Amino acid sequence: NAGVMQNPRHLVRRRGQEARLRCSPMKGHSHVYWYRQLPEEGLKFMVYLQKENIIDESGMPKERFSAEFPKEGPSILRIQQVVRGDSAAYFCASSPTGHEQYFGPGTRLTVT
Protein backbone atom coordinates (compact mmCIF):
# COMPACT_ATOMS: atom_id res chain seq x y z
CA ASN A 1 0.00 0.00 0.00
CA ALA A 2 1.65 3.18 -1.17
CA GLY A 3 1.92 6.00 1.31
CA VAL A 4 0.66 9.53 0.96
CA MET A 5 2.10 11.12 -2.16
CA GLN A 6 2.75 14.79 -2.67
CA ASN A 7 4.04 16.63 -5.68
CA PRO A 8 5.98 18.50 -6.53
CA ARG A 9 8.51 17.91 -3.75
CA HIS A 10 10.11 21.28 -4.37
CA LEU A 11 8.50 24.30 -5.96
CA VAL A 12 10.04 27.68 -6.70
CA ARG A 13 7.76 30.57 -7.56
CA ARG A 14 8.32 34.27 -8.04
CA ARG A 15 6.26 36.74 -6.09
CA GLY A 16 2.83 37.13 -7.65
CA GLN A 17 2.75 33.70 -9.30
CA GLU A 18 0.43 30.85 -8.38
CA ALA A 19 1.50 27.73 -6.53
CA ARG A 20 -0.45 24.49 -6.89
CA LEU A 21 0.34 21.65 -4.50
CA ARG A 22 -1.05 18.14 -4.95
CA CYS A 23 -1.74 15.40 -2.46
CA SER A 24 -2.82 11.84 -3.20
CA PRO A 25 -4.03 10.13 -0.01
CA MET A 26 -3.41 6.53 0.89
CA LYS A 27 -5.74 4.04 -0.73
CA GLY A 28 -9.02 3.87 1.14
CA HIS A 29 -8.47 7.17 2.98
CA SER A 30 -11.16 9.77 2.45
CA HIS A 31 -9.96 12.36 4.99
CA VAL A 32 -7.25 14.85 4.06
CA TYR A 33 -5.59 17.49 6.22
CA TRP A 34 -3.15 20.17 5.10
CA TYR A 35 -0.51 21.61 7.45
CA ARG A 36 2.18 24.25 7.02
CA GLN A 37 5.58 24.11 8.64
CA LEU A 38 7.72 27.20 8.93
CA PRO A 39 11.45 26.92 9.76
CA GLU A 40 12.07 26.11 13.45
CA GLU A 41 8.32 25.82 13.99
CA GLY A 42 5.88 23.01 14.49
CA LEU A 43 3.19 22.20 12.03
CA LYS A 44 0.13 24.41 11.83
CA PHE A 45 -3.26 23.16 10.70
CA MET A 46 -4.65 24.79 7.59
CA VAL A 47 -7.65 22.88 6.25
CA TYR A 48 -9.52 19.59 6.59
CA LEU A 49 -11.37 18.05 3.66
CA GLN A 50 -13.39 14.99 2.85
CA LYS A 51 -14.27 13.97 -0.67
CA GLU A 52 -15.85 16.99 -2.39
CA ASN A 53 -16.30 18.84 0.91
CA ILE A 54 -14.32 21.38 2.90
CA ILE A 55 -15.04 20.54 6.53
CA ASP A 56 -12.81 23.02 8.35
CA GLU A 57 -10.73 25.79 6.79
CA SER A 58 -10.23 27.78 9.98
CA GLY A 59 -6.42 27.61 9.73
CA MET A 60 -6.20 28.84 6.18
CA PRO A 61 -5.72 32.52 5.31
CA LYS A 62 -8.95 33.85 3.88
CA GLU A 63 -7.30 35.47 0.90
CA ARG A 64 -5.17 33.83 -1.78
CA PHE A 65 -5.45 30.30 -0.35
CA SER A 66 -7.94 27.66 -1.43
CA ALA A 67 -8.20 23.89 -1.22
CA GLU A 68 -10.23 21.17 -2.85
CA PHE A 69 -10.58 17.41 -2.76
CA PRO A 70 -12.58 16.36 -5.82
CA LYS A 71 -14.41 13.08 -6.22
CA GLU A 72 -11.68 11.90 -8.57
CA GLY A 73 -8.05 12.89 -8.34
CA PRO A 74 -5.77 14.39 -5.74
CA SER A 75 -6.43 17.09 -3.20
CA ILE A 76 -5.10 20.46 -4.32
CA LEU A 77 -3.85 23.35 -2.21
CA ARG A 78 -3.71 26.49 -4.30
CA ILE A 79 -1.92 29.68 -3.36
CA GLN A 80 -2.52 32.67 -5.60
CA GLN A 81 -0.20 35.66 -5.90
CA VAL A 82 2.44 34.14 -3.64
CA VAL A 83 4.48 36.32 -1.32
CA ARG A 84 7.80 35.62 0.41
CA GLY A 85 5.99 34.81 3.65
CA ASP A 86 4.36 31.82 1.95
CA SER A 87 7.75 30.08 1.75
CA ALA A 88 7.37 26.97 3.90
CA ALA A 89 6.97 23.22 3.81
CA TYR A 90 3.40 22.15 3.15
CA PHE A 91 2.35 18.71 4.29
CA CYS A 92 -0.80 16.80 3.71
CA ALA A 93 -1.95 13.94 5.87
CA SER A 94 -4.58 11.36 5.10
CA SER A 95 -6.68 9.28 7.44
CA PRO A 96 -9.16 6.42 7.14
CA THR A 97 -11.29 7.74 10.00
CA GLY A 98 -10.06 11.23 10.74
CA HIS A 99 -7.99 10.39 13.80
CA GLU A 100 -4.79 8.59 12.82
CA GLN A 101 -3.06 10.81 10.32
CA TYR A 102 -0.33 9.69 7.96
CA PHE A 103 1.80 12.40 6.44
CA GLY A 104 3.23 12.76 3.00
CA PRO A 105 6.82 13.87 2.29
CA GLY A 106 5.78 17.48 1.86
CA THR A 107 6.19 20.18 -0.76
CA ARG A 108 8.84 22.77 -0.04
CA LEU A 109 7.74 26.06 -1.51
CA THR A 110 10.27 28.81 -2.05
CA VAL A 111 9.09 32.23 -3.15
CA THR A 112 11.76 34.42 -4.70
Added chain:
Amino acid sequence: QQQVKQSPQSLIVQKGGISIINCAYENTAFDYFPWYQQFPGKGPALLIAIRPDVSEKKEGRFTISFNKSAKQFSLHIMDSQPGDSATYFCAASRGNSGGSNYKLTFGKGTLLTVNP
Protein backbone atom coordinates in the same frame (compact mmCIF):
# COMPACT_ATOMS: atom_id res chain seq x y z
CA GLN B 1 -1.78 31.22 22.17
CA GLN B 2 0.26 28.05 22.24
CA GLN B 3 -2.01 25.20 23.23
CA VAL B 4 0.68 22.51 23.35
CA LYS B 5 4.02 23.34 24.94
CA GLN B 6 6.95 21.05 24.29
CA SER B 7 10.31 20.83 26.03
CA PRO B 8 13.21 20.71 25.72
CA GLN B 9 13.89 22.35 22.36
CA SER B 10 16.95 20.16 21.91
CA LEU B 11 18.32 17.11 23.65
CA ILE B 12 21.62 15.28 23.45
CA VAL B 13 21.77 11.70 24.73
CA GLN B 14 24.44 9.03 24.67
CA LYS B 15 23.79 5.78 22.88
CA GLY B 16 21.95 3.41 25.16
CA GLY B 17 20.55 6.19 27.32
CA ILE B 18 16.94 7.24 27.89
CA SER B 19 15.54 10.21 25.97
CA ILE B 20 12.64 12.04 27.63
CA ILE B 21 10.54 14.70 25.93
CA ASN B 22 7.71 16.47 27.70
CA CYS B 23 4.53 18.17 26.57
CA ALA B 24 1.84 20.11 28.37
CA TYR B 25 -1.54 21.06 27.03
CA GLU B 26 -4.21 23.54 28.02
CA ASN B 27 -7.39 22.42 26.33
CA THR B 28 -9.10 19.76 28.46
CA ALA B 29 -11.20 18.76 25.45
CA PHE B 30 -8.14 17.15 23.85
CA ASP B 31 -8.56 13.37 23.85
CA TYR B 32 -5.93 12.03 21.48
CA PHE B 33 -2.19 12.55 21.89
CA PRO B 34 0.16 11.28 19.17
CA TRP B 35 3.91 11.61 18.82
CA TYR B 36 5.57 12.09 15.46
CA GLN B 37 9.17 11.58 14.35
CA GLN B 38 10.57 13.68 11.54
CA PHE B 39 13.88 13.28 9.73
CA PRO B 40 15.33 16.20 7.72
CA GLY B 41 13.58 16.62 4.39
CA LYS B 42 10.90 14.06 5.26
CA GLY B 43 7.33 14.16 6.44
CA PRO B 44 6.39 13.42 10.06
CA ALA B 45 5.88 9.74 10.81
CA LEU B 46 3.38 8.59 13.42
CA LEU B 47 5.27 6.86 16.23
CA ILE B 48 2.82 6.15 19.00
CA ALA B 49 -0.40 7.66 20.35
CA ILE B 50 -2.40 7.58 23.57
CA ARG B 51 -5.87 8.46 24.78
CA PRO B 52 -6.55 9.87 28.28
CA ASP B 53 -8.23 6.72 29.58
CA VAL B 54 -4.80 5.07 30.04
CA SER B 55 -1.75 6.37 31.87
CA GLU B 56 0.90 4.61 29.83
CA LYS B 57 1.37 2.99 26.47
CA LYS B 58 4.44 1.13 25.29
CA GLU B 59 5.49 0.10 21.80
CA GLY B 60 8.94 -1.36 21.55
CA ARG B 61 11.46 1.14 22.89
CA PHE B 62 8.91 3.98 22.86
CA THR B 63 6.63 4.73 25.82
CA ILE B 64 4.08 7.48 26.34
CA SER B 65 3.29 8.46 29.92
CA PHE B 66 0.12 10.45 30.44
CA ASN B 67 -0.93 12.52 33.47
CA LYS B 68 -4.46 13.75 32.97
CA SER B 69 -4.69 15.82 36.17
CA ALA B 70 -1.48 17.67 35.35
CA LYS B 71 -2.39 17.91 31.66
CA GLN B 72 1.01 16.57 30.71
CA PHE B 73 2.34 13.72 28.62
CA SER B 74 5.81 12.57 27.76
CA LEU B 75 7.71 10.36 25.36
CA HIS B 76 10.42 8.06 26.66
CA ILE B 77 12.84 6.43 24.25
CA MET B 78 14.67 3.58 25.91
CA ASP B 79 18.08 2.37 24.75
CA SER B 80 18.39 5.39 22.46
CA GLN B 81 20.28 4.77 19.20
CA PRO B 82 22.01 7.13 16.75
CA GLY B 83 19.28 6.24 14.25
CA ASP B 84 16.76 7.83 16.62
CA SER B 85 18.35 11.23 15.97
CA ALA B 86 15.47 13.28 14.57
CA THR B 87 12.96 15.95 15.51
CA TYR B 88 10.08 14.75 17.64
CA PHE B 89 6.73 16.47 17.80
CA CYS B 90 3.94 15.95 20.26
CA ALA B 91 0.42 16.78 19.20
CA ALA B 92 -3.12 16.77 20.46
CA SER B 93 -6.57 16.70 18.98
CA ARG B 94 -10.08 16.60 20.26
CA GLY B 95 -13.03 14.59 19.16
CA ASN B 96 -15.56 16.63 17.31
CA SER B 97 -18.84 15.35 18.62
CA GLY B 98 -20.80 13.86 15.78
CA GLY B 99 -18.03 14.55 13.32
CA SER B 100 -14.58 13.40 12.34
CA ASN B 101 -12.49 16.57 12.47
CA TYR B 102 -9.40 15.65 14.42
CA LYS B 103 -7.12 18.46 13.37
CA LEU B 104 -3.84 18.26 15.23
CA THR B 105 -2.30 20.97 17.39
CA PHE B 106 1.46 20.45 17.46
CA GLY B 107 4.21 21.34 19.87
CA LYS B 108 7.22 23.15 18.43
CA GLY B 109 9.40 20.07 18.34
CA THR B 110 12.48 18.64 20.05
CA LEU B 111 15.68 18.00 18.14
CA LEU B 112 17.14 14.79 19.53
CA THR B 113 20.77 13.89 18.94
CA VAL B 114 21.99 10.50 20.05
CA ASN B 115 25.76 10.31 20.17
CA PRO B 116 27.44 7.00 19.35
